[in-house]
Amino acid sequence: MVTKEFLVLLIDDEELILRALKRTLSRLVPHWKVETLQDGHLLTEVLSKGLHPDVVITDRLMPGLNGEQLLLQVQQICPMALRCILTADNSADLLLQNSALIHFYLAKPFTDEQLLKVFSCTEQLQTLDFSNTERAFLGRLCVLPVLPPLYQKIQSMLNTTEFQLKDVAELISHDPVVSSRILQLANSAFLGFSRSTVSLTEAISRLGLDMTKSIVLALKSSLVYQGRISTAQHQRITEQAFHQACMARYLCKQAGLGAEMQDYAFLVSLFGCLGWMAEHLQQPSMSDEDSCHFSMISAYLLTLWGFEHSIVQAVILPEALADCSSLSGVVHWLAHKVVHHKNYQLTDSDQHIVESLQLYPAWTELLTGLKTG
Incomplete structure (x- = not known):
C-alpha cells in the first residue's frame, strides 16, 4: 500500500x-x-x-x-x-x-x-471514501458553517471540573430558540418523558449533555443558511432533522439498548442532517433524499470541526444497509428511511441484518405506530 x-x-x-x-x-x-x-x-x-x-x-x-x-x-x-x-x-x-x-x-x-x-x-x-470529484464538490461549497460559539463555550465549561448543570442552563437560557427546543424534547412523550417540566436545568438533565450539545450544534450551525434559503425550507429541514433523530433514539429504546446508545443514535442521526441545507443551497434541483451529497457534507463538516472518526463514519448514509459500518449507522439509515419513505419496506437481505441486530421488533413497532398515529 x-x-x-x-x-x-x-x-x-x-x-x-x-x-x-x-x-x-x-x-x-x-x-x-x-x-x-x-x-x-x-x-x-x-x-x-x-x-x-x-x-x-x-x-x-x-x-x-x-x-x-x-x-x-x-x-x-x-x-x-x-x-x-x-x-x-x-x-x-x-x-x-x-x-x-x-x-x-x-x-x-x-x-x-x-x-x-x-x-x-x-x-x-x-480516510473518508470520497472520490476526487466529491472532494472538489465539498471544497467549493458556497456556504460552510463554523463550529457555533455557544457549542464551544459549553464544551469549554464541561472541560472544567467544577461545572454544574445549572451553569450550562444559564448559558443556554440566553438563546430562546435553543432553550425552547430543549424544553420541547424534554417534554416529549415519544421520547419517554411522562411528566412535564418548565425548568431548563431539569430538561438538560433529562436529555443529557451529549444530546443537549447536539441540539445546540444543529440549531446554531444552521443559522448561516437563514436568508439563503426560504424560511419555510429552513423550518421544514430543521423539523425533519429532529424528527429523524427522535426516530433513531426511539428505535434504540424499543430495542432495549441502553441510554448511552439511545443518546448516541440521536446524536448521529441529527448530525447526519447537517448537510441538508448546504446541499439544498448548492444544488436546489436535488431532493433532500439524495443521501450521497448531504451525508458527505455532514461528514465533511464534522471532520473539520474535529469530531471523532466513529461519528463521522456513522453519519455517512450508504445506498445499501449492508454497507453501514456500525450499529449507530444502521439505526441512522433506518431512521432516514422512516422519515423520507413512509411506506418503506425492508428487502429480505435488509430484514436479515435488522433481525441479526435485534432491531426488527422495534422497527415493526415503529412503523405500526406511525401508521396508526
Whole structure:
C-alpha cells in the first residue's frame, strides 16, 4: 500500500515568519512536505504548474493583497485543499463573512495544538471514501458553517471540573430558540418523558449533555443558511432533522439498548442532517433524499470541526444497509428511511441484518405506530 505524502503550502511576505513556521511544522508534522511562497502574486502561476497542496496556510494581511483573495484562488484552482488563514481578527463577523472560503482560522498568537488540528483534520479527511470529484464538490461549497460559539463555550465549561448543570442552563437560557427546543424534547412523550417540566436545568438533565450539545450544534450551525434559503425550507429541514433523530433514539429504546446508545443514535442521526441545507443551497434541483451529497457534507463538516472518526463514519448514509459500518449507522439509515419513505419496506437481505441486530421488533413497532398515529 502506497502511503500518501501530504503537502502544505505556506504563504507570507515575511521570510522570517515563513522560516519559523516551517521549523514548527517540521517538529509537529515531520511526515508532511512543506513548500513556501513569499510573493502571493505568484500563487496562480505556482498552482497552475501542478503543485497540489493538501493545505494552504496564508497570512491575512500582506502588501497589495490579502489572504482572502489568495484563498479564493486556491478554492477555484485546488478546491480539494483545506484553506487556513493567520489573522489577528477572529471575530464572529469575520467567521461568518468568509464561512465558504476559509476552513480554519488561526488567531495570533496560536498554539501548537491549534496548528496541529489543521493537519490532523486534513489527514482524517483522507480516510473518508470520497472520490476526487466529491472532494472538489465539498471544497467549493458556497456556504460552510463554523463550529457555533455557544457549542464551544459549553464544551469549554464541561472541560472544567467544577461545572454544574445549572451553569450550562444559564448559558443556554440566553438563546430562546435553543432553550425552547430543549424544553420541547424534554417534554416529549415519544421520547419517554411522562411528566412535564418548565425548568431548563431539569430538561438538560433529562436529555443529557451529549444530546443537549447536539441540539445546540444543529440549531446554531444552521443559522448561516437563514436568508439563503426560504424560511419555510429552513423550518421544514430543521423539523425533519429532529424528527429523524427522535426516530433513531426511539428505535434504540424499543430495542432495549441502553441510554448511552439511545443518546448516541440521536446524536448521529441529527448530525447526519447537517448537510441538508448546504446541499439544498448548492444544488436546489436535488431532493433532500439524495443521501450521497448531504451525508458527505455532514461528514465533511464534522471532520473539520474535529469530531471523532466513529461519528463521522456513522453519519455517512450508504445506498445499501449492508454497507453501514456500525450499529449507530444502521439505526441512522433506518431512521432516514422512516422519515423520507413512509411506506418503506425492508428487502429480505435488509430484514436479515435488522433481525441479526435485534432491531426488527422495534422497527415493526415503529412503523405500526406511525401508521396508526
